[in-house]
Amino acid sequence: xxxxxxxxxxxxxxxxxxxxxxxxxxxxxxxxxxxxxxxxxxxxxxxxxxxxxxxxxxxxxxxxxxxxxxxxxxxxxxxxxxxxxxxxxxxxxxxxxxxxxxxxxxxxxxxxxxxxxxxxxxxxxxxxxxxxxxxxxxxxxxxxxxxxxxxxxxxxxxxxxxxxxxxxxxxxxxxxxxxxxxxxxxxxxxxxxxxxxxxxxxxxxxxxxxxxxxxxxxxxxxxxxxxxxxxxxxxxxxxxxxxxxxxxxxxxxxxxxxxxxxxxxxxxxxxxxxxxxxxxxxxxxxxxxxxxxxxxxxxxxxxxxxxxxxxxxxxxxxxxxxxxxxxxxxxxxxxxxxxxxxxxxxx
Numbered sequence: 538x539x540x541x542x543x544x545x546x547x548x549x550x551x552x553x554x555x556x557x558x559x560x561x562x563x564x565x566x567x568x569x570x571x572x573x574x575x576x577x578x579x580x581x582x583x584x585x586x587x588x589x590x591x592x593x594x595x596x597x598x599x600x601x602x603x604x605x606x607x608x609x610x611x612x613x614x615x616x617x618x619x620x621x622x623x624x625x626x627x628x629x630x631x632x633x634x635x636x637x638x639x640x641x642x643x644x645x646x647x648x649x650x651x652x653x654x655x656x657x658x659x660x661x662x663x664x665x666x667x668x669x670x671x672x673x674x675x676x677x678x679x680x681x682x683x684x685x686x687x688x689x690x691x692x693x694x695x696x697x698x699x700x701x702x703x704x705x706x707x708x709x710x711x712x713x714x715x716x717x718x719x720x721x722x723x724x725x726x727x728x729x730x731x732x733x734x735x736x737x738x739x740x741x742x743x744x745x746x747x748x749x750x751x752x753x754x755x756x757x758x759x760x761x762x763x764x765x766x767x768x769x770x771x772x773x774x775x776x777x778x779x780x781x782x783x784x785x786x787x788x789x790x791x792x793x794x795x796x797x798x799x800x801x802x803x804x805x806x807x808x809x810x811x812x813x814x815x816x817x818x819x820x821x822x823x824x825x826x827x828x829x830x831x832x833x834x835x836x837x838x839x840x841x842x843x844x845x846x847x848x849x850x851x852x853x854x855x856x857x858x859x860x861x862x863x864x865x866x867x868x869x870x871x872x873x874x875x876x877x878x879x880x881x882x883x884x
Contacts, residue, residue, distance in 0.1 A: 590649050591712035591824040595806055606820055613808040613874070620872040621801035634802050636704065641789070641797050642696035644707060645671040648825040651696060651707060653715040653798035656790040657726045658811050661687050662834050663716065663818070668692055669831065680834050708803065714821055715798050717873045718811035720866040725769075725850045726842035727790040732767045741765040744788065748775045769850050770858075777861040795868050808873065848880045856882035 589599070598604040643652045648670050654660040664687040665679035671693070676682060686692060696704055718726075731740040745764025749756050752771040760766060775781055776791065789797060798805070807824075809817030818833035851859065860883045863870070870877065877883070 588826055590710075591821075591826070592649065592710065592806065594824045594826075595712060603820075603823065610807050610820075614805070616874045617800050617805065617808065617872050620868065624868060624871070625801075634799055636697040636699075636701075638799060639696040639704065642713075642803075643667050643693045644696055644699075644711070646694075647671060647673070648827070649711040650821075650825060651711045651713040653713070653803075653805070655715060655717065655723075655794050655797055657723045657730070658716045658718045659814055659818075660716075662836070664688065664693060666818075666822075666831070666833065670825070670827065679831075712807065712821075712824060713803060713805045714807035714809060715794070715800070715805055716809040716811060716814070716817070717794050717869070719844070719847075719875050719878075720793075720869045721851070721862075721878060722842055722844060722847045723811075724791055724866070725847045728769055728772050728850070729842060731790060732765075732772065735765065738765070741767075744775075748772060751775065751778065751780075770853055773854055773858055773862055776865060777858060793866055793869050795872060800872065810873070844878075847878070851878075851880055856884050860884045 594603060595607060595610070598607055641653050641655075643654060643664070644650070645652070645667055650667075650670065652663060652667055654663060661684050662679065665682045668682055668687065669676045669679050696707065699707065731737050732745060741764040745767045746761060747764070748767050748771050749760050749764055752774045753760065776787070781787075786792065787796070795801065800808075807817075807821060809821065815833050815835065819828060822828040822831050822833065854862070859881050863877070863881065863883060869875070
């Protein structure tokens with residue numbers, strides 16, 4: 538009788554254990570589907586604890602594919618360093634940066650990334666990606682984020698919002714990257730977007746009217762009032778006019794990259810290029826450990842500014858003005874290894 542009682546008690550314990558296991562599994566399944574509703578990728582975008590940082594993966598890669606690409610980016614870093622050293626008088630006009638110089642550096646705490654955005658170099662899509670990365674599950678598909686929302690400053694945290702010790706820690710510990718573009722192609726892209734599109738009335742009022750007033754002889758009252766028909770030759774004349782830079786810094790859409798991101802003061806770990814945009818962008822995402830489920834958005838390029846377009850825009854620019862304009866953007870050409878365009882007639 539006693540052995541039978543013990544057997545019944547043992548079976549009861551086993552049943553309770555099986556029931557507890559089933560109940561626990563059921564709870565885990567519910568929890569999993571709750572997560573999947575917030576993050577359809579099924580991967581925790583928000584946290585990297587216990588994994589290698591992007592900085593570690595860049596400089597000490599565990600994958601052969603990443604190792605081969607790292608060599609290319611070492612060459613790009615060396616090019617920046619050599620240019621800064623060779624042009625120290627120009628590149629280091631200011632010895633120390635202030636927090637206000639860091640407003641273009643977007644921070645993703647969860648993946649330890651710092652991205653310096655450069656307008657007209659795919660910065661809208663990269664801001665979308667940074668919103669996904671730093672949104673802790675709020676966003677999943679970057680292309681579902683409207684472009685206007687990507688440019689709302691409150692949606693992203695920038696380095697100038699931190700204390701000095703916090704800034705120094707992040708500059709030392711996070712992977713810092715930027716994307717660059719052939720300087721004159723970027724300039725023509727900015728001109729086309731800001732001065733030839735009728736909807737950009739704010740640029741027409743703030744800059745167009747000023748350019749027409751200074752650079753156009755016998756301008757009509759309507760042109761002076763509207764500023765919506767600025768010619769590229771007038772835009773170039775405005776940029777090389779010494780009075781322009783004495784008056785105020787360039788707008789970010791045509792400011793030089795070295796003035797926006799300060800690569801002679803900040804050591805960037807990765808320099809991506811517009812010419813290899815998707816490849817370089819997805820490399821950054823792989824370094825951040827999210828490359829298996831988050832890709833740089835592909836988009837139609839039918840309207841983008843090309844080298845052929847840029848050549849046409851420069852046809853009516855005098856050799857004197859071409860030379861002066863090249864001097865303005867010379868450091869960007871040298872620093873990011875862009876050759877002097879063949880269409881230029883430099884004096």
